[in-house]
Amino acid sequence: MKVTKVFVLSLVVSGLLGLLTTQSFAQSDGKEWSDPWRFHVNLYGWLPDAPATISVNGEEVVDVPEDLDTILDSLDMTAMFELEAHKGPLVLFANNVYYKGTYDDNFTGPITGLAKKYELQEEVWVIKYGVGYDLGTWNLGKSEDSPNFSLIPWVGGFYFHDDWSLTIKPYGEPLSGKTTGTYDFNTPMVGLGSRVILSEKWYLNLSYGYGGWDVDSVDEIYDFIGNVGYRFKMGDVSSKVFAGYRYLYFDRPDNRGVEIELTCKGPFIGIGWEF
Numbered sequence: 001m002k003v004t005k006v007f008v009l010s011l012v013v014s015g016l017l018g019l020l021t022t023q024s025f026a027q028s029d030g031k032e033w034s035d036p037w038r039f040h041v042n043l044y045g046w047l048p049d050a051p052a053t054i055s056v057n058g059e060e061v062v063d064v065p066e067d068l069d070t071i072l073d074s075l076d077m078t079a080m081f082e083l084e085a086h087k088g089p090l091v092l093f094a095n096n097v098y099y100k101g102t103y104d105d106n107f108t109g110p111i112t113g114l115a116k117k118y119e120l121q122e123e124v125w126v127i128k129y130g131v132g133y134d135l136g137t138w139n140l141g142k143s144e145d146s147p148n149f150s151l152i153p154w155v156g157g158f159y160f161h162d163d164w165s166l167t168i169k170p171y172g173e174p175l176s177g178k179t180t181g182t183y184d185f186n187t188p189m190v191g192l193g194s195r196v197i198l199s200e201k202w203y204l205n206l207s208y209g210y211g212g213w214d215v216d217s218v219d220e221i222y223d224f225i226g227n228v229g230y231r232f233k234m235g236d237v238s239s240k241v242f243a244g245y246r247y248l249y250f251d252r253p254d255n256r257g258v259e260i261e262l263t264c265k266g267p268f269i270g271i272g273w274e275f
Contacts, residue, residue, distance in 0.1 A: 031134055033088040040084035044270025046097065046246060047072075053261040074103040082272075091132040091152055099124045123163045126248075128209065128223060130156020132193060152193040158211055158221055159186045160250070183260075185252060187211050187218040203229050205244070212250070221250035227268070238274040243267065 049067050077100040085092040104119040132154030140147045161184040168177045191209030198204060205227050212220035227244025245267050253259035 031086075031088045031136075033090075035086075035088045038086040039275045040082070040086070040272060041275075042082040042084075042242075042270055042272035044080050044082070044242075044268050045078075046080055046266060046268040048246070048248075048264040048266035050262065050264045052263075070103070071101070074101040076100045076102055080268075080270075086134075089134040089136075091134060091154070092130075093132070093154075093156075094127060094129040097124075097126040099126075119167045121165045121167075125159070125161040127159040128156065128189070129159070130154045130189065130191070130209075147196065147198050149194055149196040152195075153191070154193060154209075155188070155190050156209075157186060157188050158209075158223070158250075160184060185216040185218055187215045187221060188213070189221065189223070191223075201231050203231065205229065205242075217252055217254050219251040219253060221248075223248045229272075234273070240272045240274075241270070242272065243269045 048071070050071060051067075077098075079098040080096065082095045083093065100123045102119065102121045132152040135151045135153070137148050137150045140149065161182070163180075163182050165178060165180040189209045189211030191207060193205070193207040196204040196206075205225070207223075207225045209223045210221070212218040224247045225244065227242045229240045229242035231238065231240045233239065246265065248264040249262070251259070251261045
């Protein structure tokens with residue numbers, strides 16, 4: 001599976017680069033290293049479903065169908081933002097998701113048959129970061145006003161950190177049990193991004209990243225982001241609003257035979273500024 005995805009990504013990149021060498025597209029002037037620094041700040045809200053599967057020694061033991069309603073009900077605090085810095089063809093970026101939540105529910109003990117309540121508290125950071133190189137801009141027509149697109153291959157990493165605590169308390173009894181822990185990893189990623197300028201105001205962004213390769217016990221991870229945006233002026237500041245969809249998946253077994261698969265997928269909306 002991993003080899004197949006890497007092969008497909010390589011094939012797509014090779015095909016795009018080969019296509020750019022034909023006479024179907026005209027390349028415009030690229031960005032120069034002497035260009036001044038430019039900075040982008042984006043604030044957004046992502047509304048994902050996040051089903052997870054936990055397996056032990058290859059056998060599924062927990063299936064968590066965590067839908068959007070459950071996530072919103074358990075939400076205590078969240079912050080989502082993206083930072084970019086551009087210098088000529090160089091692109092630096094960090095995409096950050098912070099979530100703090102409390103989820104509680106009831107269950108019946110399998111041995112005693114007593115009704116119990118559990119409470120799960122989580123504080124999660126999800127950060128994708130990297131450095132890219134803008135290969136240039138290609139016009140999709142013969143005139144300068146035609147739509148155009150750019151390609152940005154990038155290398156970077158993906159960091160996941162989850163501080164959690166689980167409390168279980170029998171009803172009508174003073175005794176309770178509590179356990180805490182940390183689940184985190186940091187693994188490399190490679191990817192390809194593209195921006196399509198549709199008109200003076202409208203644009204389309206696409207990005208795909210893949211990683212894992214058993215670094216920090218991560219079997220594989222992939223992340224697709226696509227959004228359409230509208231640019232405008234907020235006073236003297238270049239601004240934009242955007243909406244899109246993100247699909248994030250990772251699979252991480254560890255040396256204890258425990259494997260966690262997590263999928264986060266859903267729409268997002270946001271606003272950004274360019275300086």
